[in-house]
Amino acid sequence: MAFLPTTAQEIKNPDFVLVTGDAYVDHPSFGAAIIARVLESNGFSVAVLAQPDWKTTADFTRFGKPRLGFLVTGGNIDSMVNHYTVSLHKRKTDAFSPGGEIGKRPNRASIVYSNKIREVYKDIPIILGGLEASLRRLAHYDYWDNAVRRSILLDAAADLIVYGMGEKQIIEIAEALESGIAVKDITFIDGTVFKTKDISFLQEPLILPPFKAIKEPTSAAKKEYARSFMEQYNNTDYLTAKILVEDYANNFVVQNRPAKPLTAAELDRVYSLPYTRGVHPMYDKSGGVPAIEEVKFSITAHRGCFGGCNFCSLSFHQGRIVQARSHKSIIAEATNFTHDPLFKGYIHDIGGPTANFRSPPCGRPCNKRQCLFPKPCPNLKIEHTDYLKLLKNLRELPNIKKVFIRSGLRYDYLMHDPHCDIFIQELCAHHISGRLKVAPEHVSAKVLSFMGKPDFCEYKKFAAKFEAVNKKIGKEQYLVPYLMSSHPGCTLNDAIELAEYLQSTNSKPEQVQDFYPTPGTLSTCMYYTGLDPRTGKRVFVPKSQHEKTTQRALIQYRLPANQEIVKNALIKAGRKDLIGYHPKALIRPAKKTKNAYPCKKK
Numbered sequence: 228m229a230f231l232p233t234t235a236q237e238i239k240n241p242d243f244v245l246v247t248g249d250a251y252v253d254h255p256s257f258g259a260a261i262i263a264r265v266l267e268s269n270g271f272s273v274a275v276l277a278q279p280d281w282k283t284t285a286d287f288t289r290f291g292k293p294r295l296g297f298l299v300t301g302g303n304i305d306s307m308v309n310h311y312t313v314s315l316h317k318r319k320t321d322a323f324s325p326g327g328e329i330g331k332r333p334n335r336a337s338i339v340y341s342n343k344i345r346e347v348y349k350d351i352p353i354i355l356g357g358l359e360a361s362l363r364r365l366a367h368y369d370y371w372d373n374a375v376r377r378s379i380l381l382d383a384a385a386d387l388i389v390y391g392m393g394e395k396q397i398i399e400i401a402e403a404l405e406s407g408i409a410v411k412d413i414t415f416i417d418g419t420v421f422k423t424k425d426i427s428f429l430q431e432p433l434i435l436p437p438f439k440a441i442k443e444p445t446s447a448a449k450k451e452y453a454r455s456f457m458e459q460y461n462n463t464d465y466l467t468a469k470i471l472v473e474d475y476a477n478n479f480v481v482q483n484r485p486a487k488p489l490t491a492a493e494l495d496r497v498y499s500l501p502y503t504r505g506v507h508p509m510y511d512k513s514g515g516v517p518a519i520e521e522v523k524f525s526i527t528a529h530r531g532c533f534g535g536c537n538f539c540s541l542s543f544h545q546g547r548i549v550q551a552r553s554h555k556s557i558i559a560e561a562t563n564f565t566h567d568p569l570f571k572g573y574i575h576d577i578g579g580p581t582a583n584f585r586s587p588p589c590g591r592p593c594n595k596r597q598c599l600f601p602k603p604c605p606n607l608k609i610e611h612t613d614y615l616k617l618l619k620n621l622r623e624l625p626n627i628k629k630v631f632i633r634s635g636l637r638y639d640y641l642m643h644d645p646h647c648d649i650f651i652q653e654l655c656a657h658h659i660s661g662r663l664k665v666a667p668e669h670v671s672a673k674v675l676s677f678m679g680k681p682d683f684c685e686y687k688k689f690a691a692k693f694e695a696v697n698k699k700i701g702k703e704q705y706l707v708p709y710l711m712s713s714h715p716g717c718t719l720n721d722a723i724e725l726a727e728y729l730q731s732t733n734s735k736p737e738q739v740q741d742f743y744p745t746p747g748t749l750s751t752c753m754y755y756t757g758l759d760p761r762t763g764k765r766v767f768v769p770k771s772q773h774e775k776t777t778q779r780a781l782i783q784y785r786l787p788a789n790q791e792i793v794k795n796a797l798i799k800a801g802r803k804d805l806i807g808y809h810p811k812a813l814i815r816p817a818k819k820t821k822n823a824y825p826c827k828k829k
Contacts, residue, residue, distance in 0.1 A: 230253050230503055231251075231267065231273055231274070232273075232274045232290075233251060233274065233275050233507065233509065234289070235289050235290055235291075237274075238272065238274050238290060240290065240292060240293065241272040241274040241290055241293055242271040242272045242273065242293060242294045242295045242405075243272070243273045243274070243293050243295055243297070243298050243401070244273075244274050244287075244290050244293045244298070245259055245263050245273055245274070245299075245300075246287070246298065246299045246300070247259040247275070247276070247277050247301075248278060248301045248302035248306055248331075248332035248337075248340070249278070249302035249516075250278060250323060250506070250507070251275050251277035251509075252505070252506050252507070252516050252519055253503040253504065253507065254502055254504050254505070254522060255497070255500075255502055255504075256303075256525070258300065258303060258356070258358075258393070259275070259357070261392075261393075261394065261500075262298065262300075262356065262394070262397055263275060264497075264501070264502060265394050265397060265398065266397060267500075268496075269398050269401065271295070271401050274289075274290045274293075278324065278331045278332055279340070279343075281332075281333045284343055284346050284347045287340075287343050287347055288347055292348060295401060295404045295405065296351055296354060296404060296410070297353045297354070299344070299354070299355050299385070300337065301337040301340075301357055302323055302332065302358075303357070303358065303518070304358055304359075305359045305362065306333070306334060306335060306336040306337070307335065307369075307371050308743070308745060309321060310329070310334060313740075313741045313775075314772070314775075315371070320517075322517040323516065323517075323518045325515070326510075326515075327517045335359075335382075336359065337357070337359045337360050337379060338379060338382045338383045341353050341355065341384060341385045342384060352387075352410035353383070353384070353385040353386050354386065354387045354388075354389060354400060355379065355387070355389070356388070356390075356393050359379070360379050361388070361390040361391060361543070361544050362543055363746050363747075364378060364379065364380065364388045364420045364480075364482060365378050365420075365435070365480060365482060366438050366442070366455070366473060367747070368452070368744070368746070368755040370743075370744040370751070370754075374442075374444070375441055375448075375452060375755075377442075378480045380420055380422055380480055381422065381475065381478065386410045386411065386413075387410065387413060387419050387421055388419060388420035389419055390419070390420060390485075390544070391485060391544060391546060392530065393418070393486075394489065394493070394497055395418065395487065395489070396416055396417070396486055399416045400416060400419070414428075416486075417465070417483050417484050417486045417487065418483065418484075418486025420480060420483070421480075421483075422480050422481070423478070423479050423481060424477070424478060425479075426472055426479050429472065430470070431469065432469065432471065432472045433471050433472065434472050435455045435458055435459070435472060436451040436452075436454060436455045437474035437475070437476075438473060438474065438475050438476075439476065441455055449755065449756040450756070450758065450763075452755070452756055453756045453758045453760040453763070454760070455473075456749070457760045459471060459482075460749060460760070462484075463543060463547065464548070464592065464593070465485040465486065465488065465548070466592035468485055470482065470483055470484060488530075488531065488546065488550045489530075489550050492553075494530070494551070494556075495552050495555075495556035498556060498560060499556065499559070504523065505523075506519055521576075521633075522575070522576075523575075524564055524567075524573065524574055525574065525575045525576040525577070525633075526561060526574060526577045527552075527578075528551065528617065529550060529551040529552065529578075529579040530545050530546075530549070530579055531546050531547060531548045531550050531580065531584070532549070532579075532580040532581050532584060533547045533548075533549065533587075533597075533598045533599075534597075534599060534637055535547070535597030535679050537677065537678050537679035537748060537750045537753075538711070538742060538748050538749075538750040540748050541580050543748075547598075548587060549588075551585050554617050557577070557617060557621070558620060561624055561627065570626075572626055572627060573629045574621065574627065574630045576631055576633040577617070577618065577634075578633070578634030579634060580634070581635050581636070581640075582614075582632050582633075582635060583611060583614055583636055583640060584637065585610075585611075585613050585617075586610060586613065587608075588604070588606075589604070589607060589608055590608075597679055599637065599639055599640060600679045601676065601682075603639075603640075610644070611647075612646075615653055618632075618653065618657070629657075629658075629660070631658060631659065631660065632654065632658045632663075635665070635666055636663070636665055638665055638686060639681035639685040639689075641689065642685055642688055651696050652696055655693065655696045655700060655704060656700055659704060661703075661704055662706070662707045664706075664707045664709060665689070665709065667680070667708050667710070668711045669710065669711060669725055670724060670728045671721040671724050671725065673721065674716050674721050676716075677714060677715055677716030677717075677750070677766065678714055678716075679749070686708075693706060707737065707738060708736060709738045709740065710736050710738065710740070710782055711739075711740050712740070712742070712775065712778040712779045713742045713769045713775045714742040714750060715742070715753035715766050715767070715768045715769075716759075716767060717767075717769060717778065718767055718769075719774075719777065719778070719799065719800050722777070722778040722781045723781060725782060726781040726782060726784050726793075726805075727811070727813070729784075735785060736783065739782050739783060741778075741779060742754070749761075753766050753768065754768055754770075780792040780796070781793060781796060781813075793813060793814050797814075
């Protein structure tokens, strides 16, 4: 197996040049690698232009003019998230760049790359894809600008956006271009976004509020923005979605219906393509690419998630429909691991966005976005037999020592399975090593409802079973809960409620994440508008740095550096009862120093 060409010596004037903000890693955990290999397998030549110098146009002419067009992606994650923390501080490392070095891609990489291409090739088709373009395909709130930005298609001066995972769309686009259809006329492919001046040919489109009605930070515009978001949110299912249209005065941006999910056979084919599963050797001197470490010997067993957490963008990108690979395909991939001299016998993960979602939630079309919230839908099919069988087959393969589950587990889905005890037994006995990470996120019923997460009692039930099973099998293993601070709807009192729970259970959380308002989530819509778009009601939003710091400090109230912040928060909330020496106290009173009350000189 060989890497795809990256230099002019290897190829000139290929069918496509794929430009990516990540270093070139030929592994199916990297979207650019999948799209390139899918095109190659369908007879198209592809050159990979990884992390080009965007300050000049030289790199963009490296291969000459591609025959069919440029494919542009910012990389595996949004370039702004890649560069900045939630506090808007610059990150110090980039796991998707050689040696972890920061600064190898520009801010808003998809826009910058596309504009550079357009400087050189005025009429070449430019197709955007990947997470950055997918989640910014229509007007969206941008946390870093603190403003509503228009569709990335317009800012990038590109021709098409492929949203979602993209394998079906990219082949249809390539074949259309190959047949001589002009890119401006490619308006018929599901899972794409295009621009046009005429929408009379569209069949029963849903017209969203125009950009001018949602772009200003006024109460009326924010209300319209929330309405627009809910229309988009309710049209992510390929069976029921409508064509969406956004008016930009001089142009319309049109989102076609989502692409049909891949079948098991199609997904198997995607993951059977001849990936080298490694980092291109041009990065050897830089120390490789850190992002490969956790995924090199991991297996993507399925895609899609019907969990519907409000702070997650999966339903906007991968979609709610679960698409699973066959056991045969997964076992073949695991068997290939054993022939790699670097493989030590440990499969790091076997799962997907949610590890224990291996099948669709039901067999019927539905506009309901959250199958588990606030209670499991009566039509929800809860089943773990297939996943357990897969795990058992994998761990019985020769030269496989351990198969870990590190993808997120939906414990509420699991707890509604009448046979959940069997799964927990197998999980504890074979598939974790000391600690299992799960995501209750909070304890407040009110906050959890804004998050779209299950009631906290579900976590407590799971934790009790987990502890009981480990005791029974004689293993000392622990749950590591992910917790989130400053989510819309979370007040100071809610943060104190969480701190009280942590104190009562003697928990010392390691994983705390401030809510990050990224494009494409219902929670981000709440953050910007101060409204719950599902109901139109007002939502409290902790936005100031002081509020965020306080909520985070309350979760980690034991840290000495947080003591003063916690004390001030408790006083402000009228909860001085939590300052003291009694068992329920969060912090102790400040100690009096010897010179606290100096004697007066006679």
